Amino acid sequence: MANSSTPDELVRVVRSPSDKRDYQHLVLKNQLKVLLVHCPDSSKAAASMAVNAGHFDDPSHTQGLAHFLEHMFFMGSQSYPEPSAFNDFLSAHGGQHNAWTGTEFTNFYFDCNANALEAALERFASILKEPLFSNEWVQKEKQSIESEFRLKQKDELRRLYQVHKVTANQNHPFSQFSVGNLNTLKDDEHGTLQQKLVQFYRDHYSANQMQLVVAGPQSLTKLADIIQKLFADIQNHKKPKLSIKAPLYTAEQKGLFLQVRPLKKAYRLILTFPLPGIDQDYRNKTTSFIAHIVGYEGPGSLFNCLRDKGWINSLSAGGGISGSNFKDFNVNIQLTESGRKNITTILQWVFAYLGKINTDGIEDWRYQERKVTSELSFLYQEPTPVGELVSQLSINAFHYSKVDIIYGDYRMDGLDHDYAAKLLALMTPAHSRITLISPDVETNLKAPIYDTEYSVTKLTESQLDLFTRSPCDFNAMLPKRNRFINERLHPQPLESENALPTCLSSSDLMELWHLQDNEFRVPKGHIYLALKLPAVTSSAYYFAIARLWSELIIDALNDDLYDAEVAGLHFNIYPTQQGIVIHTTGLSEGQLPLMSHLMKRALLLKFAHRRFRDIKHTLVANWQSAHQNQPLNKLFAELNQQLQPGLFRLPELANQLLSLSFREFTQALEKMFEPVYVQAFMHGDWQSQQADRLATLIRENLPTQQPAAKDRETVKRVGDFLSKTLEVPCSHSDNAVLFYQQGNNDSEQEQVCYMLLQQLVHQPFFHDIRTKKQLGYAAGSQYFPIQRLPGILFFIQSNTASTDRLTTEILNSLEQLFVQLDSTPLKAWHHSKSVLEQQIRTRDRSLRVKSQRLWGAIQLGDTSFNRQLRLLDALDKYQLADWLSDIKQKLSQNSGWLRLQTTSQGK
Structure with a gap:
């Protein structure tokens, strides 16, 4: 060697x-x-x-x-x-x-x-x-x-x-x-x-x-x-890699205004600033630092000011294509309809803010804050699964030095003032490419291949001059010092060797589970609060209102909590099949105050009428356009909606919001939060006294004293469907078909039965449908449990075959596969069991994965937390003859299959 x-x-x-x-x-x-x-x-x-x-x-x-x-x-x-x-x-x-x-x-x-x-x-x-x-x-x-x-x-x-x-x-x-x-x-x-x-x-x-x-x-x-x-015998042709000499843009291709007409209703403004390649700057990450300031969303920020005018819904910076001799630095803005009418002023604000960064923003203390958060992310990064790790590192090796193949993503050696000034000097109207995406733009060209309608014009001298003028009411501020930055580097001392969550508090209104983790010793954690609210899942109307309320809460709290996000304290609020979940995660220091802030303000916040209108319109547009160009995803969504209680079709949710007034919304909120039952889980390096504080917080901030029932609604059964074929309207030219079979119960043996079926048939099915018959790019099978009730599905999307042919081909393929199962060799059976055993035995690779697993068990009432052992026991006892008998009975029951297929909607 x-x-x-x-x-x-x-x-x-x-x-x-x-x-x-x-x-x-x-x-x-x-x-x-x-x-x-x-x-x-x-x-x-x-x-x-x-x-x-x-x-x-x-x-x-x-x-x-x-x-x-x-x-x-x-x-x-x-x-x-x-x-x-x-x-x-x-x-x-x-x-x-x-x-x-x-x-x-x-x-x-x-x-x-x-x-x-x-x-x-x-x-x-x-x-x-x-x-x-x-x-x-x-x-x-x-x-x-x-x-x-x-x-x-x-x-x-x-x-x-x-x-x-x-x-x-x-x-x-x-x-x-x-x-x-x-x-x-x-x-x-x-x-x-x-x-x-x-x-x-x-x-x-x-x-x-x-x-x-x-x-x-x-x-x-x-x-x-x-x-x-x-x-060692891979051929080495010793050819050097030729560098790219041509610039990405000529001089004539800068200082442009492009207009693009989208297929679905959308309003977006993208400012692109062509920069030279940035690979050599990975040790300093200057563009990342500038992007942080431009995209800052705290009080007084560019985003904050433009949003308060009702012109934008989101603003991000720094993304864009990059390569060995180029980097596009993008400022990507999602506009409101009002913002669409104020493009010139928005551009003035952006260029004025870039000028402010150039004169006042390139300061070492700002850079140091970013470095601290990056170092903490590096120190306490969660282990990457080996499959993702190798792919990531093989590319990193071409961009970073050998010692930095991991650290290169996080390394920030210091602020290069001269380089930052050079980059900002290129962020001017004359050097930019401005793209407006809107359904009402004027176009006179069509891009080949994708038939995109667009127009492109050179910015005039008067436009360049206009964009460089600072608006008279320009008052955007640069980020101030971040009060949430925390440099505690060590987890709290262990109180006990408990390996499983403990229920610290239980009543008719709430239960709280706690685990101080003894496996992942990091100063991080997760807090889950699930509010079981029967009103939320009683109808599409209330579910749509719950989603709108969640988005408005996040939007309203963004100003004072954006710094917390930057410092590694994250939160999310979203409706579920049971009600509404509040989830905080990240560094444990500061999470309890963050959760306290969320709980105390959630029910007291008064929303601006304008933000209600803008966010409502955004949700409606997203729901109306969802899955328009994804037939197979539309079938998956329909299957979930059909089987799972508390879920609703996205177009139906959009219709509920279309005519919803602000007054109706506020009145509905008064009914949404009662009755209630709270299920909570605190998992990380917190000790029990901090969990007790969380329990007190919950009790003090309950929206009502009227308890909701604790039981979960059951999964809908395929056998209860009057028709076993469901047609799903779709305007896309592709056709898609999905077959689903559901287990009889959620016992461990039933789950293992379907897991083994997937293990044995997924590769031959894929090879037959996708590789051999070339019926479509998206094809396969999947083990598909719902609330641990097992099932399996087979699917295909095709741009050439009809749904009738896809149905025939799937059934023919499955018939052959199921016949072959009868002659499954004992060696193949034991091998499949061995592979499945290793999959079930997989250890939690990170605190996040472990938290998700334990939280899922708590929500399902599986508080013995030993599902893995039960599944392994069921797998060990399963014999080939018994499995063949079970699976033959299931596959022969035509009533057990549910078929979903797309049907023409203006194709």
Whole structure:
């Protein structure tokens, strides 16, 4: 091994004190860069290969080729030629794979049970070294690319993105079509599509342009041996990566005003400031610091002032595309209808505020506050699942130094005043690109591919002059010192070794559960307050009012609690199937005062009539447009609504708010909060005395003394449906079908029965419907429990097949699969049980995950908190003959199946 790697393996990776993983960098003899991660407590292992090639490398004659190659990579290799070989192996070993293609990088990654890592890596390496690119599957898989394209052809972000591309420098690779479709992926005078794939692979998939990350419980030495054996022979073509010379925009493409007409009603204003690439600034994060000030939402902020005028609903800063030689710094504003009429003044405010930041905002104490919160986030970050970790680190390796592969996301060394001044000097009207998105804009052009209607004009000298004038009433202020910043770095001392929550208080009106966590010793926590309010779920009318009230509360409290959010204290308020939940999370110091503030103000707040109107309109617009372009999601939503009590269709909720007056709203609120029953859970490093304080807070702030019933409403049963086929109107051109079967009860054996069914059929079903028959991009199956009542669903969305054909194909596929179950080998049965056992045994990977699990158990009344053990016991006792008997009976009951399908609505 000593001769196979460079001294880079000695580099020490900066990591959080709570990170128990070990890291080692290697560079193999073929110049492949490798990071090994030893995860001592992980039952899963994972690997990711990032390649410094993306759609920017597409040949102009075959746009979308990099994306297509990503699809084809998992379609067989010389050693494992079956197109589903890798997927089948991972599925059989508790894993999955995925990939994505970006502008300059492509990322392939997978996870699996730890004991299968070496065999999985052997297959992964084979794919990377000798992809098959079978012409049979090239022809089939390009249909999948077409389906993916069609699936998102009406996606508003993609439509806007295409306008962005056609108005940028056409000599820059950003201008090319990245997804690809049947029009771009074809044979021509440049060669067959298969030949182009092979050439692209040879040109760009070189070991010196790759970064491999492997994580698992195996020792670093063992991981290094495996990697050396399997990956040292990846070809190194020694071609340097060519840098992009062309600028993203020419001079003529700055100082522009673009107008874009959306498909659905929306009002948005985006200011884009073209900047040079910022990779070299990761140690200082200057753009992130400026974005924080621009997007600040506390008292006197730009957002606050514009919102108080009734012109905007949201404002964010800093997002935008970035690459090796460019960065778009965006100020993204969601407008109200009134704001749409005041675009010029809003732009004046934004430019005046940027000027104020330039003169008064670049101060070290502001930067230091951001650094403190970033350091706390780093110190107490929650462990990332290995599958996500490897993918993230393989990309980080191209942007950060080896020591900073983790810390680079958080590192803030100090404020670079000169660089900040240079960036702010570029944030002027003459250097900007201003995009207005509105249904009433004037357009005279249509972007290709997505048919987006738009117009583009050069800003005139008079407009440039006008935008630089400060409004006469401009009074926006920069952020003041954050009173919520907390530097307590250690959790409170443990009172006991209790491993399970304890009920500290119980009455007809409330119950409070508490757990001081002895596993995740961090100064963080979660407080859940669930208000069971029968009025909220009694009708769509009251549920819509509860959602509007929740949004108004969050909006009204934003001013005085935004600093708390910045300092790591977060809150949310939202309606559920039972009533309303208040949830606080983050650093434990300050959460009790935060919860006290929320509870005391929630029922006393008086809302501004204008904010009521604006937020109501936003909710109605969102609900009316939800799932318009997502047929399959519409079926999922309908299934949930049909089965779960207390849920309502989004269009129905929108209709309830349409004519709702402010007076009706305030009158309805008086009835909404009685009767009530409060269920609460405090989990983190808090001691019992702090839980007692929470109990007192709840009692003192109850909206009524009239108790609500504690029982939950039961899940609706499929057997009670008069019709087993539900048609769901949909205007999208795609068709979708979903089959669902429900269990008879919520016993552990019944749950395990359906889990095993999913384990055994999901991969062959996907292969048959999606890969073999190419019926659609979105297809599969899913274990689908509702309040622990088990079930399974099978689904497909297609841009080519009718719902009748989709139904026939699903039924045919299921019939074949269910026949095959009869001959399930004992070895396959034990293997499936073993995989499922490992999934059930999975430990809580973070305080957040543990809190969610325990809170879910409390809400379901499962206060023994031993569901995992009960499921394992049921799984252990289940024999193949008994399971086959059970599942055969379920599958033969036609009354057990519920079918949902889209139906034409103006298609």
